[in-house]
Amino acid sequence: MTTAAVATRSQAIFERAKAVIPGGVNSPVRSCKSVGSEPIFMDHADGSHLFDVDGNKYIDYVGSWGPMILGHRHPRVLEAIEITLKQGTSFGAPCRAEVEMAELVCKLMPSIEMVRMVNSGTEATMSAIRLARAFTKRTMIVKFDGCYHGHADSFLVKAGSGLATLGISSSPGAPDEITKLTVSIPFNDPAQLKKTFEKHGKEVAAVIIEPIVGNAGLILPEENYLQTIRELCTEHGALLIFDEVMTGFRVALGGAQDMYKIKPDLTTLGKIIGGGLPVGAYGGRKDIMEMVAPQGPVYQAGTLSGNPLAMAAGIAQLKTLQTPGTYAHLAENTTRLADGLKGLSKSIQVVSVPGMLGVFFNSKPVTDFESAQKCDTEQFGKVWRALIEKGIYWPPSQFEAAFISAVHTKHDIDNTIDAFKDAIK
């Protein structure tokens, strides 16, 4: 990005945006505040690249925060949208594409026997916990520090004090009366989870988890951790909800639940299944999902749920992802980048799974939110600002994961490694 003395186009647009949009952005992380920068307004995107309004080109590791697993403007996704456009944009009545999407999701994620489309990951997770509360006739939700499940009140809970303390709201407007029904405990701490169940066992409606944490940087579950959670939920009659909004169809075609061979009771999805258009979904065991209106009494609705354009884009993306070798190539791309970054400095930790990568500015491995918070976010910001000058659009927060697509080239990846080398110096 040129650092011209005169305001860039992006800066001029940002000034206008601040007058009419809170913080000038429609989602906080895009503000780039946490890396000491201003947001960069993009003009267009293609493949693994973004192009800002000042004509600067970037190798994109945000990928719209997950949807762009096939890169921007994949021909099959565009074609599906163009064909659908000829038929209309929204009917307010069911269409075939919604059934095709549901059948595809159930085929690719067999733990999902029935699924309901919604319009965002937040809608998916808030609906899933409502359903879990109805099914179990209990109210308590257990979540994990550092896991993000969207912005519904129940999830805006201060990271637990390490004990199974009742949730204290982390945002004005999210009443303690609601957040106290959520307990947030450390990730990768099976003993703490056991204690929580001992204390609240029969009150717990559901445990919701990002099986691979992508919202605290990238944190992997330790050996048998997810299995322990599965067993404890079964033992205490709580539902296990895998929030795979980010990992679904990314880390493997069947998601993290396929990677770790764990069968959750409910799964939430988003991002990739919309091919870049607004989408979310929740699904799982038939006996649970049958409680959702209009089949059952649990109310949930949405004007644009199952929107024809989002369905067409998502179906095209999911079908293309089934091309043999896609995930092997994604894994190869990710490993190439991870191997190139590992060892660049003793003060960074590099973690990766196919399609996702985390770089922590920390001399010790990061296994939970507490250790993630010990990262050098100042250094992260400095490196981020150096990378953007070199045409690398890295996620603008230490507490986010980088997204690699199937269309990042060796050239992209080698350039990125070189840029990191210079930036870290």
Ligand code: KE4
């Ligand atoms: P949305 O409501 O933003 O579609 O999804 C919420 C959500 C739920 N669950 C998981 C595991 C998620 O990662 C998300 C959203 N992810 C963030 C990225 N960290 C979205 C980016 C943003 O907030 O702008």
